[in-house]
Amino acid sequence: xxxxxxxxxxxxxxxxxxxxxxxxxxxxxxxxxxxxxxxxxxxxxxxxxxxxxxxxxxxxxxxxxxxxxxxxxxxxxxxxxxxxxxxxxxxxxxxxxxxxxxxxxxxxxxxxxxxxxxxxxxxxxxxxxxxxxxxxxxxxxxxxxxxxxxxxxxxxxxxxxxxxxxxxxxxxxxxxxxxxxxxxxxxxxxxxxxxxxxxxxxxxxxxxxxxxxxxxxxxxxxxxxxxxxxxxxxxxxxxxxxxxxxxxxxxxxxxxxxxxxxxxxxxxxxxxxxxxxxxxxxxxxxxxxxxxxxxxxxxxxxxxxxxxxxxxxxxxxxxxxxxxxxxxxxxxxxxxxxxxxxxxxxxxxxxxxxxxxxxxxxxxxxxxxxxxxxxxxxxxxxxxxxxxxxxxxxxxxxxxxxxxxxxxxxxxxxxxxxxxxxxxxxxxxx
Amino acid sequence: xxxxxxxxxxxxxxxxxxxxxxxxxxxxxxxxxxxxxxxxxxxxxxxxxxxxxxxxxxxxxxxxxxxxxxxxxxxxxxxxxxxxxxxxxxxxxxxxxxxxxxxxxxxxxxxxxxxxxxxxxxxxxxxxxxxxxxxxxxxxxxxxxxxxxxxxxxxxxxxxxxxxxxxxxxxxxxxxxxxxxxxxxxxxxxxxxxxxxxxxxxxxxxxxxxxxxxxxxxxxxxxxxxxxxxxxxxxxxxxxxxxxxxxxxxxxxxxxxxxxxxxxxxxxxxxxxxxxxxxxxxxxxxxxxxxxxxxxxxxxxxxxxxxxxxxxxxxxxxxxxxxxxxxxxxxxxxx
Numbered sequence: 001x002x003x004x005x006x007x008x009x010x011x012x013x014x015x016x017x018x019x020x021x022x023x024x025x026x027x028x029x030x031x032x033x034x035x036x037x038x039x040x041x042x043x044x045x046x047x048x049x050x051x052x053x054x055x056x057x058x059x060x061x062x063x064x065x066x067x068x069x070x071x072x073x074x075x076x077x078x079x080x081x082x083x084x085x086x087x088x089x090x091x092x093x094x095x096x097x098x099x100x101x102x103x104x105x106x107x108x109x110x111x112x113x114x115x116x117x118x119x120x121x122x123x124x125x126x127x128x129x130x131x132x133x134x135x136x137x138x139x140x141x142x143x144x145x146x147x148x149x150x151x152x153x154x155x156x157x158x159x160x161x162x163x164x165x166x167x168x169x170x171x172x173x174x175x176x177x178x179x180x181x182x183x184x185x186x187x188x189x190x191x192x193x194x195x196x197x198x199x200x201x202x203x204x205x206x207x208x209x210x211x212x213x214x215x216x217x218x219x220x221x222x223x224x225x226x227x228x229x230x231x232x233x234x235x236x237x238x239x240x241x242x243x244x245x246x247x248x249x250x251x252x253x254x255x256x257x258x259x260x261x262x263x264x265x266x267x268x269x270x271x272x273x274x275x276x277x278x279x280x281x282x283x284x285x286x287x288x289x290x291x292x293x294x295x296x297x298x299x300x301x302x303x304x305x306x307x308x309x310x311x312x313x314x315x316x317x318x319x320x321x322x323x324x325x326x327x328x329x330x331x332x333x334x335x336x337x338x339x340x341x342x343x344x345x346x347x348x349x350x351x352x353x354x355x356x357x358x359x360x361x362x363x364x365x366x367x368x369x370x371x372x373x374x375x376x377x378x379x380x381x382x383x384x385x386x387x388x389x390x391x392x393x394x395x396x397x398x399x400x401x402x403x404x405x406x407x408x409x410x411x412x413x414x415x416x417x418x419x420x421x422x423x424x425x426x427x428x429x430x
Numbered sequence: 431x432x433x434x435x436x437x438x439x440x441x442x443x444x445x446x447x448x449x450x451x452x453x454x455x456x457x458x459x460x461x462x463x464x465x466x467x468x469x470x471x472x473x474x475x476x477x478x479x480x481x482x483x484x485x486x487x488x489x490x491x492x493x494x495x496x497x498x499x500x501x502x503x504x505x506x507x508x509x510x511x512x513x514x515x516x517x518x519x520x521x522x523x524x525x526x527x528x529x530x531x532x533x534x535x536x537x538x539x540x541x542x543x544x545x546x547x548x549x550x551x552x553x554x555x556x557x558x559x560x561x562x563x564x565x566x567x568x569x570x571x572x573x574x575x576x577x578x579x580x581x582x583x584x585x586x587x588x589x590x591x592x593x594x595x596x597x598x599x600x601x602x603x604x605x606x607x608x609x610x611x612x613x614x615x616x617x618x619x620x621x622x623x624x625x626x627x628x629x630x631x632x633x634x635x636x637x638x639x640x641x642x643x644x645x646x647x648x649x650x651x652x653x654x655x656x657x658x659x660x661x662x663x664x665x666x667x668x669x670x671x672x673x674x675x676x677x678x679x680x681x682x683x684x685x686x687x688x689x690x691x692x693x694x695x696x697x698x699x700x701x702x703x704x705x706x707x708x709x710x711x712x713x714x715x716x717x718x719x720x721x722x723x724x725x726x727x728x729x730x731x732x733x734x735x736x737x738x739x740x741x742x743x744x745x746x747x748x749x750x751x752x753x754x755x756x757x758x759x760x761x762x763x764x765x
Contacts, residue, residue, distance in 0.1 A: 046695040053734060057695060060718050183740050187759070190537050190555070191587060191603060191627060192655065235445040242452040251683040252463045256666075257471035260681070260688075260709070261727055263664045265475070267708035272752040274478065274710055282506075283486040283753040283765060288523065291505060294750065348594035350613050393596075 032070060032083040039079045055079055063185045065093055068171035073122060073179045075171070085164065091172040093186070099176050102143065105132040107173055109147035110154075124180050266309060269302070278302075297322065304424045308416055311408045315340075327420045328411060335372035336403050336411065339365045343396045358391035366399075376402060460686050468679070468688045472727035478710070481723065481733045486753065487765040489520050491527055494536075496757035497554070498588075498744045502543045505750045509550045510763055511538035517552045519564060522755065522765050531562055531576075540588045544595045551579070551598055553586035559600045561612055580610045580617075588630045601628040630658045632668065649680050651687045658702045662726075663709045669726075671700030677714050679726065691724040693731060702744045707751030715742030715756050737764060 035058075042054040058077030061067055067084045068075055077084070091097070108129040111121055121129065136143060154162060178184050269275045278300070282288045293300065299319045307314035307323075314320040321341070328334035342361050349357055365374050366384065376384070380398045387395035415421055494514035501508055506523040515536045519529040531552075539554040544561075553559040559580035580586070584603035591598055592609070597618070601607045607621040607628055654673035661668045667681040667688070676692040677700055691712065698718035705712055711732065712724040721735040721742060740759035747754040755765045 042695075047693075048695045050734075052736070053695065056720065056736065057697075057718070060698070183760075191539070191585065191629065232442050232445060235442065235449055238449050239445065239452060242449065242456055245456055245685070246452065246459060248685060250460065250463055250685045251681075252465050253468070253681075253684050253686070253688055254466045254471060256681045256684040256688065257466065257468045259683075260468070260662070260664075260667060261472060261475060263666075264708050264710045264727060267663065268710055270751070271706050271708035271710060272750070273481070273483075273706045274708060277752060281752050282523065288506075290752070291750075348596060350596060351611055352613075 032085050033067075035069075035078045035080055035082040035084055038067070038077060038084060051079060060185075063175075063183060065091065065171060065175035065185070068167070068174065070167050073170075073174050074182060075174055075178075085167055085171075087171055088165075088168045091168060093175070097172075097176065098186075099173075101132060102136070102139070104128070104173065104177055105136055105143050106146045106150065107169070108132065109143055110150045113147060113151050122179075128177065270306065299424065301425060301427065304421070307421070308425070311404070311412045314412070314415075323420060323424065324412075324415055327415045327418050330420070331411075331414075333411060335365065335374050336407050338372060339374050340400060340403055340407070343400045346396065347393045349393070354393055355391045358388060358395055361396065362388060374399075374403060375406070460684075463684060464686065468727065469729040472729075475727055477728070478725055478732055483723070483733060483735055485737050485764045487522055487525055489522065489525055489763040489765070490761070491518060491520075492516060492761045492763075494761060495740070495759040496743060496761060496763055497537065497539045498541045498552075499746060499755055499757045499763060500541055500543045500550075501746055501748050501755065502547045503545055503749055504547055505748050505752065507543070507547065508755055508763065508765075509541050509543050509552075510757055511541035511552050511554070512761070513537050517541055517550060517562070519550060520763075522763075529564055533560075537585075540586050540600075542589050542591055542598070544591050545593065546595050549595060551589050551591065553580070553589060553600070555585050557582045557585060557602070559586050559589045559598060559610070561598070577612070577615070579612055579615050580608060582606070582608070584627070587628060590631060590633055592633060599631060599633065601631040603627040607631055629656065632660050649687065651678060652676070654699070657700060660704050662705055663707065669703050669705065669712055671703040671714050673699035675699055675716075677703055677712060677724065679712075689726070689729050691722075691729060691731070693722075696722065701742055702746075702756075704745055704747045704754060706747060706754075713745055713747065713754055715745035715758075717741045719758070719760075721745065721756060738762070 038058055039051060039054045042048060042058055043051060046054075046057075048054045048057070055077055058067075059075075062069075062075040062077050062084075065075070066087050067077070068087060069078075070083050070085050072082075108121065108125060111125075112129070133140060154165075157165065176186055272281055277290055279289055279293075280287055282290050294303070297319050299317070303317065303319070307317060307320045314324055321337075325334055325337055328337050339361070342357075342364070346354065346357050346361065364370055365372050366376065366381070376399055380402045384396060384399045387398075489508070489510070492510065492512040492514055493516070494512050496510055496512050499508055499510040506521055507519060507528070508522045509517060509519045511517045511533075513536055515533045515538060517531045517533060517538055518527055520527055531550075533552065533554070533556070535554060535556040537555045538552050540559070541550060541552040543550055547564075549561050549563045551559055551561045558578050561577045561579050563577075579598055580589070580600045582600065582602035582604050584605075586600055586602055588601045589598055590600075596612050598610050598612055599607060600610065605622070605624045605626060605628060608617055609619040609621075610616065611618055652670065652672040652674055656670050656672045658671040659668055660670075662679070666683055667679060669677055669679050671677045675696050675698060676690050678687050678691070679689040680686065681688045691714070696716065696718070698716050700714045700716055702715040703712060705726070710726055712726050714722050714724065716722060719736070719738045719740055719742065721737075722731055723733040723735070724730070725732050738756065738758040738760050742756050742758050744757040745754060753765050755763055757763045
C-alpha cells in the first residue's frame with residue numbers, strides 16, 4: 001500500500017509533487033522535492049486534517065526506505081524546505097532484500113575509496129567498517145577487489161546520475177543498517193516470517209557477489225507448511241457446514257444495530273472513557289479511591305442500578321449476589337441461587353475435587369429428600385443424573401441453565417421490585 | 431487405478447461445485463437481511479465529545495520488543511512478555527516490577543493473567559504454554575515452580591484462562607486451538623477449522639462457558655492476516671484487526687460484518703484491538719506506532735494517539751475500563 005502512495009506522489013501529471021532540480025551554491029541538486037511539498041500532498045490526497053499525522057505517516061514512509069533526505073542518515077520527514085529524493089524501485093522493500101554483511105562491507109569500503117567529502121563515513125559507519133574488517137579478515141582482499149570494481153563501474157556513469165544513484169544506495173543502507181538509535185524497519189513479526197515472499201530464497205547480492213553458501217537459512221523458514229489440497233472429506237465438511245449456516249436463523253442488521261446501540265447506551269455511563277468516574281479515574285488522579293469503592297460491599301446507587309440491567313449483571317457483582325441471596329432467603333426460596341453458585345464454584349475446582357463436590361451438590365439439591373431441593377424438569381434431571389456417572393466440571397450445565405432461566409423469569413423480577421433492592425437503589429436520594 | 435482416480439477427481443469437482451453453489455446461496459440469503467448500515471442507524475445517537483487521552487504511565491524494563499500483555503482482575507497489575515524471553519509482572523499503578531521470569535526461549539508471544547491473580551501463563555516459540563504461580567516471597571525462584579501445560583506443534587500465539595485458574599485455552603501457529611487442564615496438563619478439547627496459523631483468540635464474556643465444540647460460524651471479509659479478535663462486551667459481536675489496515679465489526683446474530691473502520695491515511699496493519707467497557711469505543715494498536723480510537727456505532731475515528739516509537743504490538747483495556755495499556759516493539763508499555 002505504501003508503494004501505491006509513493007507511485008502516486010511521483011506521478012507529476014496526476015497531481016503529484018513537482019520533482020525539480022534545485023540550484024545550490026556551485027552545483028545543481030537533481031531530482032528533489034521539499035519536505036513541505038510532501039506533507040501538503042499527503043494531507044490533500046489522503047484527507048488528513050492534522051499535519052502532525054501527515055508528518056508521522058511521511059516519516060514512516062521514509063523509515064521504510066521509499067523517500068529519504070539527501071543530506072541525512074536519519075530517515076524522517078520534516079515539514080519544511082529540507083530536500084528529499086525518491087528511492088529507486090530497485091531498492092524497494094518489496095523486493096525482499098536481506099543484504100548480507102559482505103555487501104555492506106563492500107559498500108563501506110567503496111565509500112572510503114572515493115575522495116569526495118560528502119562521501120566520508122559517519123562515526124557509526126566507521127565503527128561498522130572496523131568491525132567488519134575484523135570479522136572478514138581473511139576475505140578482506142576479495143571484498144576490497146569487489147569494492148574497486150564497483151568504483152570503476154560507478155565512474156563510468158554520468159555525474160548527475162551518479163549523484164542520484166549514490167544517494168539512493170546510501171538510503172538503502174540507512175534502512176538495512178540504520179543509524180544506532182533509529183528503528184530498524186526491516187524487522188519482521190516472527191510469526192509472519194514463514195510466509196515465503198521470496199519463494200526461491202535466492203539470496204540477492206546488492207553488488208552481484210555470488211552466494212558462497214555461508215548464510216544459514218532461518219529455522220522458521222525451513223518449517224513452512226506445504227499447502228494442503230482440499231480432499232473430498234474437506235469439501236464434504238464444508239458443505240455440511242454451509243447447510244447448517246443456511247438453516248441458521250439470523251437477525252436483520254437493523255435489529256442487530258438497534259441492539260448494539262441499546263447495549264452501548266445502557267453501559268455508557270459506566271464506561272470510564274466516556275463518562276467521568278466518581279470520585280476520579282485512578283490513573284489520572286493517582287488516587288485509588290475509586291477502586292476501593294468498587295470493591296466494597298456497600299455499593300453506590302450507580303452500581304445498584306446496574307443490577308437491574310440483567311440477572312447476569314446482578315450476579316457479576318459480589319454485592320449483588322449477596323443482596324439477591326438475602327432477598328431469596330427472606331422468601332425461603334434461596335435454594336435455586338445457592339445451587340447456581342455451587343455449580344459455578346464447581347467449575348473452578350481442581351480436578352481431584354470435582355467428583356466429590358459434584359456428589360455433594362447432588363446430595364444437597366437434587367437427591368431424593370434433599371435438604372435444599374430444587375425444581376428441575378424431568379428431562380434435565382435425567383440428563384444430569386446420567387452425567388454424574390462420570391462427573392466433570394460441566395455435568396450440571398443443563399440443570400444450571402434451567403435454574404438460571406427460572407430465576408430470571410421469576411425471582412429476579414420480584415427482587416427488583418422488592419424493598420431490599422428499592423431501598424438500595426433509591427437510598428441517598430434527596 | 432487410473433479410472434478410479436479420475437472418478438475421484440470428478441466427484442471432488444462435483445462436490446466443489448455444490449459447495450460453491452451453497453456459498454452463493456448463503457451470501458444471497460444473508461444479503462437479504464442486510465437492510466441497513468450500522469452507522470446509518472447510529473446517526474440518531476449523540477456524538478462523542480473530544481477526548482483527551484494521554485499516557486499516564488510508562489513501564490520500562492524489557493530489553494526487547496514487548497509482544498503481549500494482560501491485565502490482572504485487580505485492575506492495576508499487568509503481566510507482559512517480550513522478545514528478550516522475559517515475562518514481567520508489574521503493578522502498573524505504581525510502575526513497580528513485582529516479578530520477573532526468564533523463559534528458556536526468546537519471542538514469548540503470549541501471556542495471560544490468571545483470574546485469581548495468583549499465576550501467569552506464557553509461551554511462544556517453545557510451542558508450549560507454561561504456568562507460573564506468583565509467590566509473594568521475593569526470594570523464591572519462580573522458574574523452579576513452572577508447570578508446563580500445553581504442547582503444540584508450532585509456536586504459541588495466544589493463551590487465555592477460562593473462568594478459573596484451572597483451565598487454559600491456547601491458540602497456535604499449527605492451526606489449532608486447545609483447551610487444557612492446568613493441573614494435570616491434560617488436553618481437554620481441541621479445535622480445528624482454521625486453514626492456517628491461528629494468531630489470536632478471545633472468550634465470550636458469559637459466565638458459563640461450555641460452548642466449545644464445533645465451529646459455529648465463519649467470517650471471511652478481511653483481505654489479509656487477522657491479527658487480533660475481541661468480543662464486544664455483550665458477547666453478541668466481535669471486532670477484528672488485520673494487516674489490511676482495517677478493523678471490522680461482526681455480529682453473531684446477523685452472521686455478517688456490520689462495520690468497517692478504516693481511513694485512506696491508515697496504511698499500516700492493525701496488531702491488536704479492544705473495546706471500552708460500554709463497547710462504544712474501539713481501540714486499535716497499529717504497526718505505524720499509533721493508536722486509533724474509533725466510535726464503534728458511527729464508524730468514525732475519534733482520536734489518534736502518538737507516543738510509541740515503534741509498532742504497537744498489543745493492546746488491552748483494563749477490566750474496569752478505566753484505562754487501556756499498550757505494549758510496543760520500542761520495549762515499553764504505556765497505560
